[in-house]
Amino acid sequence: MIKRILYSCATAISYRKELFDAAFLERMGNLADMDPAVDFPVYIKVLALDFDGVLAPHGYPEPTGALKKWLDKINTSGRFRRVYVYSNKPSESRKQYFQENYPEFRFVSNVRKKPYPDGLHQIMEMEGVAPENVLMVDDRLLTGMLAAAVAGTSSLYIAKPLADFSYNPVKEAVFATLRFVERWVIFVIGRM
Numbered sequence: 348m349i350k351r352i353l354y355s356c357a358t359a360i361s362y363r364k365e366l367f368d369a370a371f372l373e374r375m376g377n378l379a380d381m382d383p384a385v386d387f388p389v390y391i392k393v394l395a396l397d398f399d400g401v402l403a404p405h406g407y408p409e410p411t412g413a414l415k416k417w418l419d420k421i422n423t424s425g426r427f428r429r430v431y432v433y434s435n436k437p438s439e440s441r442k443q444y445f446q447e448n449y450p451e452f453r454f455v456s457n458v459r460k461k462p463y464p465d466g467l468h469q470i471m472e473m474e475g476v477a478p479e480n481v482l483m484v485d486d487r488l489l490t491g492m493l494a495a496a497v498a499g500t501s502s503l504y505i506a507k508p509l510a511d512f513s514y515n516p517v518k519e520a521v522f523a524t525l526r527f528v529e530r531w532v533i534f535v536i537g538r539m
Contacts, residue, residue, distance in 0.1 A: 354462065359533070362497065366489075366496060369495075369496075375504065375506065378414065379413040383417070383424050391427070392428045393470060395431045395433040395484065397487070398432055398441060399522075400486035400510070400522065401508065404514060405514075409441065409444040428476070429453060432452060433461070442454050461490040461491050461494040462489060462494045462497065471500075481500040482503060484505065488504065488533055492504055
């Protein structure tokens with residue numbers, strides 16, 4: 348874990364402009380507000396979706412109702428070649444949920460955790476697409492957005508992540524604090 352934190356800090360300095368742009372210029376409030384048919388550039392062929400904060404609050408075993416409807420639209424639209432769930436916590440219950448409800452979607456596994464770009468490299472290799480054809484959707488600057496910057500993929504920062512403080516108050520407070528610190532750090536170093 349210490350090695351991953353040190354990697355994040357050192358790499359964030361190199362990619363501070365990309366992280367600043369993601370956090371303050373190109374962000375999205377909530378994924379459920381996007382229309383999969385029209386709100387994504389045509390060159391995006393593959394989606395890589397984080398789970399916690401993007402599809403559900405921390406610790407939920409499956410996506411929230413609004414995101415289930417959104418995933419249904421994605422699934423029936425035929426708009427994307429493939430959808431991947433790329434989470435640092437790919438639990439067995441989550442994998443089973445997707446196998447039962449969205450068997451076409453894939454989980455990224457057996458790679459180093461974000462911010463290492465290994466999962467995105469795996470996706471590009473498996474799908475035979477260029478980096479710009481993959482869109483990483485994440486709510487954390489120093490994990491998913493940094494992995495996307497390093498891999499050269501497209502990215503979408505979720506500025507209003509899903510949270511449920513009554514379900515998991517400690518985890519939600521920790522991640523809310525991490526997001527605040529990340530944004531503050533990127534705001535400061537991104538303008539250098």
